[in-house]
Each structure stands twice: as structure tokens, then as C-alpha cells.
Amino acid sequence: MGDVTGTGSAGSLKEAVGRYGIWSVGLRSEDPARRGELTESAAELEQLGFGALWLGGSSGVRHAVPLIEATSRIVVATGIQSIWQYEAAETAAHFADLEKTHPGRFLLGLGVSHAKLTERYHRPYAAMVGYLDALDAAGVPAGRRVLAALGPKMLELSRDRAAGSHPYLVTPEHTARARGILGDAPLLAPETKVVLDTDPDSARGKARDSLATYLALPNYTKALGQFGFTEDDFAGGGSDRLVDALFAWGDDDRVRARLESFHAAGADHVALQLVDGGPRDALPRAAWRRLAELLR
Template identity: 60%
Template structure:
């Protein structure tokens, strides 16, 4: 990682869909969790669950130095001109701290889904020509396949692939070239009981195995339809998750970085994916990576 990327993103970050919420009763808990992630020394907070730009504001307000990124904003739900305007407003108050993660979502989740690659090209064109243009170095793409990865290298800071293996990371680095940011997400279950950890992993994976964008990518990596049965084979779970103690997680992150990742976004799973703020586990991992 270049010194600029290191300073901006850090070696590891936290990916969580629970950090944006419409529930006013949870906002103070989220703000406290964000402030702690900042203090712990993580490089980036990735706000999962298709957040909007306005949902980023409380995260930036609750922190002081950490990079905040959307992981990811769906191009179908938010007009490019409005997004560019909102990001320009964020830049006035918190310069250099926000990165827009963009993605094409999935056919099953988006009624207007069509020609995703062309749609992304058009969206990037609209960001470039908006009254408040959003520069390429302020955005990343949730790219999986070769075409979208090359687009990420040419039209953005780089790629934020989701639900990928270390082998995919090596292929992505080859497609992106040496300079583009590569920041894959990695799911983590901190539990020495592997049977219990695999149950949490399978419960999480079940939804993604219904989405062809992910299964097609896994098939390209050499997995088969049999690996998708029963919530995922052990071979598939071991490739997509870090299951076990903090040392296991550290080793898995090292594998992704050796494959070409600049930064790894850790999604800690406990079985309550959309509402849990696993602050004890975040502290454990910060200590394991000697952050702060």
C-alpha cells in the first residue's frame, strides 16, 4: 500500500450495516460505537446495507479522523447529480474523510435492474458532469467481474469487492493493476467453537447464495453448485469467512493482503447482523492488529 492509501484507509477497517439506522433510540449507541472505532485506530468505517449519503452525516459527526465509506450505495436508488451535491456538502465540513462506494446491487433486489455495466458507466459520467463533480479519487466500485474491475481502475480510486476469497483478490489485483485501491470485505466470526461459528456463517451466507452476481463469481473461482447446498460447504465457508480466534482472523487478513489487497474491511458477525454492534469483538481485533 502506498503511504497515501495507508494514511487514508489503514490496513483494516470495520464493515457494518448496523451503523446506519433510522431508529432514534439507537443513534446514541451508534455514535458511541463509531467514536470508539475511531479511537481504536481502525482506518475506515464501511457503512453496509446500501446507505444513502445523508446517513453518513452522523457517522462523520461522531468521529474525528477515520475515513468513512458507503459499502455500498446503489446507483438505482440515488440520482447521480443529487449524490454529487450531497458529497460536495460533506466535503465542506469534513474534507477528505468520505469515500463514495458505488454498486449495481442485484436483479432480485432492484426492479429497474438492467445492463448493469452500462448503467454504471452512465452513472460515473453523470458524477463527472454534475454541477458539483465527484472526482474519481473520491469513489470506489463494488466490482467482482473483470469488466467492472477494469472500470473501477479507470474511473475510480479502485474496488471494494464483497463476499470474495483471497484467490479472487489476486485476480482482482491483476485486473486492477498495481496502483488502484483494492479493499475486499471479509466476514469474521470470533468463536473457537467451529460448529457454532459455521452455523452463524451459514445463516449469513444463505441470503447471498440466492443472488446470481455472487454465485456466478464463486463458480468462476472453481466452486460448484454442490458447495451452495445446505447454506454452504465447509470448503466454501473456509474460503469466504475467518472463523475462530483473533489470530486466525489476522492470518486470513494476511492472506488477502499477500494476494494484493491494500485494505481489508472486517464484518464481524454474531448472529444479529443488522442490529448488533459487536464492540467487544472490535476491541479484540484492534488489539490483535496492534492498532491505535
């Protein structure tokens, strides 16, 4: 499996990340006491055959370093680094340092976050353009970054100024629209959530617990509204229809079919976030093993 090297051709990047990766807040922990658990988890995920680790929780470049040091092949990406939290010059400097020691192993995922989460939120599209300009000037290759893009303008920016897009909380229908905007070459790597539970009430309950935070963020509800979801779907923690559209749950065949629907819609890679009702920053290693077996 090839590395993401140089400016990174679309083909080499797609080959490097493969069809599936793991998206996790827990893998970005800064607690020194958890470092051994983090690095062991990263090494095991590489052995299980996943192509990329996506570090949630507005991770920075530094969060990728211990995971890259503990592995030999897997791509480690920020999923997603907020442009308001990390200055472009700082990001470029950390990128350059990591590239010297571990060339081709890191993918910079960038996003504009949400107005409710940062006081600095202002003219997000223009701010992203300015951030990319600064990264260009500092020598961070466009082929080594992806953008969290939901709407058409940001998807076009992902196509023109990055290697592609890593959309979060989307459906296969969004993936199909995104592919149409991106064209064939750029990487399209949506995140989706997986609940390994066959009981409808239990599975949807876990899903709603996870979904509540996102339904309070207009960027997501606006994007979902473009695909026929209404305020009724967003009420009460999310309708069954919304939950079933955003979460892969059920038996192995149902989960596989749901994940495959993203590929059928045009995804190159799908970043899988395990949802099991436990702490969001946990490392569900047994469930990751089961997921890897399910995908074989």
C-alpha cells in the first residue's frame, strides 16, 4: 500500500488510505497515562487492515505524532482540525517537522467548525481560503490536505485547493452529490457512525445519544435539510428515519450493506466511528476487531 508522498497524487492517496479507516476522539488523547493504550491501539488497527486513523475532537498535527511513531504504514489524519484553534503558521511548522521524520504519513484535515463552538467564527469560506493561502505560502502541499465540506462552495474548494473532502455526519445521498461536484480524481472520504447492535430500540437509543450534540449545530441540520429532512426529523433526538440514514446498525449483513452504499454513491474511503453508548473518548478495541472481521 503506497504512502502519501510529495504533493500526493489522487491515486496514491486513495491507495494509501484504502476503503476504510477509523474515526476516533479517543485516539487524540493528551493524557500521558493513556499514551501506551493509544499507541497499542493504533498498531493493532494497522494490523487489522484499516488504511487511516482520523483523529476527532479538533485534533492538531501534534496529536498524530505518537500514532505515526507507533506504526509503519497507516495514514494518520486530523478529522477535523479547526482553522480557528490552530494558526496556519503553527500548523505548517508542525507539518514540516513531522514530514522530516515520517515523510508521507500524515494527512491534514481542516474545517471551519461551527458558530456555536467558537467566538472567532466569521465569514467561514473566506477564512478557509485565507488559511489555505497561508499554508501554500508556507509550503504545505495541497495534495496533503482535505477539507470538511458539506455545501457546494466548500466542496469546490476541496476540489480546487486540496486533495479532496472529508465530510462529517452525511448520508450516501450527500456522497453522491459531493462526488458530482468533486469529479472523479479528488479523494472523497465521508465519516459515518456504526452501532454494532441488532436490537432496534437499543441501537437507535445509542445513536440518539450520539446525535444530540450535532442536531444543535445549524451547519449540520441545514445540510441534512437539503436531502428532505425537516424539523420533525430533528426533534426528540432524531426520528427513526434520520437515525437510520446516519447510522449503520443491525446485523453484519445490514451494516455491510449500509457501508457499501457509500462506496456505491462515490466514496473512495469511509471513516468509521464506533458508537456503543460508552464514553466518546474510549478506545473500543474489541468492537474495532469485530468491525474489521465484518469488513473482510
